[in-house]
Amino acid sequence: MSGGTSEYSIAADGSFTAPLELSYPYKRTVGPILSRFLTSLRDQRVEGTKGSDGRVHVPPAEFDPVTGEHLTEWVDVASTGTIVTWSWQPAPVEGNTLQHPFAWALISLDGADTNLLHAVDAGSADAIKTGMRVTARWAAEPSGSISDIVCFDLTSGSPT
Numbered sequence: 001m002s003g004g005t006s007e008y009s010i011a012a013d014g015s016f017t018a019p020l021e022l023s024y025p026y027k028r029t030v031g032p033i034l035s036r037f038l039t040s041l042r043d044q045r046v047e048g049t050k051g052s053d054g055r056v057h058v059p060p061a062e063f064d065p066v067t068g069e070h071l072t073e074w075v076d077v078a079s080t081g082t083i084v085t086w087s088w089q090p091a092p093v094e095g096n097t098l099q100h101p102f103a104w105a106l107i108s109l110d111g112a113d114t115n116l117l118h119a120v121d122a123g124s125a126d127a128i129k130t131g132m133r134v135t136a137r138w139a140a141e142p143s144g145s146i147s148d149i150v151c152f153d154l155t156s157g158s159p160t
Helices: 031-042
Strands: 046-050 074-077 080-089 102-109 116-121 133-138 149-154
Touching (some): 031 046, 080 116, 102 149
Parallel strands (some): 116 149
Antiparallel strands (some): 080 133, 102 116, 133 149
16 A cells, blocks of 8 residues: 555454555447347347357357357357346445445356456445356346446345
């Protein structure tokens, strides 16, 4: 930590808290693979690409991590999954789909072999745990972007 007032803290349980602000002050085109993925989200479907080793990548990979070849096989996966790991966001920043505290989580969607990073509306940090089940909350007015999944909600089948 460097001089001045620190926003860093260490909780009684030993966890470390620090501010994080991300911004991407540029625009880019998404290309054919991500364009198809985002279009499927607009239609309330989640698709991934299948690699030569049989793994399904969500978000979709353009190139096979094993062979380097273009991936062309698409697979539908579920909009439900399991939390692999998570981090609490106590103060949302402008542009977050949720404007109250929430979790960022890596989610293993059912039918996918890679994890999707997205928001989970858990209510409080005490309510969320690794291994919990989640389901996508879809936007009322989809636009063909990752925010067509507003967030994921904990499901009633989640372990305690």
